[in-house]
Amino acid sequence: MPVNETLSTYSDWTYGAAVAVYFFAAVFYLCEAAFGRVKTRELVGAGAPVAGTAEDGTWTPGLVVRQERSRAEKLGRMGVALTVLGALLQLSSLVLRGVATERAPWGNMYEYGSLLTFAAVATWLVLMRKFPVRKLGGFVLVPVVILMFLGGTVLYAEAAPVQPALQSYWLVVHVSVISVSSGILLVPGVASVLYLLKSSGRARFTKLPDADVLDRVAYRSTVFAFPLFTIGIICGAIWAEAAWGRFWGWDPKETVAFVCWVVYAAYLHARATAGWRGRPAAWINALGFALNVFNLFFINLVTTGLHSYAGVG
């Protein structure tokens, strides 16, 4: 099966461009976070018929946000525009590689990382519309840029067909679901770490949004990603049954995925248990993401198992 060299080269270029654009977006967000003042809200005098609630951070009747845009806010808006641009570039990189190799573009670690980070950025773009957390964009984009940089350098693999074990439509389903859900889980991981910083009460973290906004961002995105992650694991089991002769065999990757799943299940329970809400739950969520990263790097590169498809020499 020949690989279209031209398209795969274009894919590499758009990937590189996306990393650069994300980098600048992250700089803009971080500037906004560093120099912006805490946003003020003013109560409008007119008696609105319904006192809406601000709990979602959605548009609230009765409250208006002051319209003047500070310089910091302009930076933040430029950051958003750049993020959208970067996401479009990254999407075209994925599509181009898929077309070039005539297969799903997530057959090695480089491609997997690209899909994962794309999912994280897309999640962030969606969340920004629902929660007042724009200036935290930098904290999401910094790990994204690091992951993409590692992916594009250390883990980079030439566009090529995949080995027989991966030639299955389950590659399309299992790997995409797992990498998208892991990407989404990057966001609650970041939000939980920020929650821990904010709720530590130190003065230098006062500019972060309210702890309960961070908590809700973490919870909402986890609740969305957790069932996806579950589906991904189960699809993996179905594929393993067809490829390796058993649906579950405690391969290192399977084991750590199971551990991750248990940790996120613990997070959901902790958040509903008195005495475990707040900081303990945030610690658990952060641990979940740490395990996810561990599963991606350590298990793929250091241990040997059936999931050794990294494509890294």
Added chain:
Amino acid sequence: MKAFLAFLRNTWRGLTAMRTALTLLFLLALGAMPGALLPQRSLNAQKVTEYIAEKGWWGRFLDRLQFFDVYASYWFSAVYVLLFVSLVGCLLPRTWEYFKQMRAKPVLTPRNLARLPHHAEGGTAESPEAVVARAKQRLKGWRLVEREEADGARSVSAERGYLRETGNLVFHFSLLGLLVAFALGKMVGYEGQVIVQSQGGQFCNSGVYNFDSFRPGLRVDGTQLSPFCVRVNDFHATYLHNGQAQSFRADIDYQSGPDLDSGTWRPYPLEVNSPLRTAGDRVYLLGHGYTPLFTVTFPNGEQRTGATQWRPVNEVTLASEGATKFDPPGVTDTEQRRKNQLAITGLLAPTAGFRGELLDSVFPEARDPAVAIDVYRGDLGTDSGRGQSIFSIDEKQVQDGKLAKVARKNLRQGEELTLDDGTRIRFEGVKDWVSLQVSHDPTQVWVLLFSVLVILGLGVSLSVKRRRVWVRAAPGPDGRTVVEVGGLARTDQAGYGEEFGSLARDVLEKEK
């Protein structure tokens, strides 16, 4: 006795408390981790042996604590059994509560709706009845009850999102079911591996002795395997120019059920990711390798052809090693036979690349096969009582001087060498062998079913929100009707605000 009962009750309460469940969840996660970091017997027994030998007392200590059989260990089993007992203890009362709630009416309207997290208020010229009727219209799909209160006020109490608890219970019960099905599978399932030569090699799933290795479930004695036979006709592999495999296919025939009696063979292209499913079992293509073919012409003119599979030592180039063993033909005297057994050992390269005299394989396909062999003559020790591998000779026989190296040479396909006694050994070429796995697990379809239920239950329980809304319309002092709306999200708060806002607006404002 009383104290004992109290102890039991407290233990049960402690075990079923959420914080205990959380602790057990963490122990489960923690306990599973060593399995990913240490070699496991179930995956690679040889690696475990090497690891223990390398680490000395520490390895033996870990072994005693079952760290190389984590998922069959007492402590891991204890954690998940306790976790599932705790789960049952939590689920039973919740199920009871669930059925009670399914029949119960929504709760009474609180006296002071302003205290609720969501609240809205307004006045209207309509009668309380009209307001309540409009509220009921708007709350279609909610479970609701209308009540008349003492001071002439009317109220509607509504609740929605019961599916959340349904999903929750389905999810947790399915996890239980999944564990039970998994455990049953481990009891009655089995797994066996066997190497079969292509070009007509056969395997029948009739007994454990036919397998090279066999892993029975706890309740499997190997006497009642599902009967079927497989014949390997041919094997095809294609590779990219860099040696990466692109496809593997074994063309096999199989027979099962009535075909066994009638002798009918049915063809099947066995590929990676596409196992043969027959007689309730599955047959997988796990690997392949090469069998070198050696023809030995003995001094008396008799010929023997040896076709023993060699095992790949390099997964990329498929350079293989092994031992092909011969008995001298026509020798009945055991003493004589022991002096003249032959063994050909060494390296097989499917595509030869020579660096001087040193042979290595440069490509996994059999394009230009060659072997670098040592020939041994003497007593192979096959009747010494010691077990020996088919891939090697017994080194002890060499050390004891019973087996001596008599030749060493590189042979390309068709070349031959002659030993000092006139025996000629000719390398004829190679043929493929395939490694097959037979798996039997009658409960895996149940595991799949429960997995699907797990996903459905989880999706429903995390997406549906349980929430309540109350509307009270009371006649006010000025003849107008005072309308109050209150709302409470019973689970996660997020997202109810918008819905409540729109609800309250519709109830308070008369439609235009």
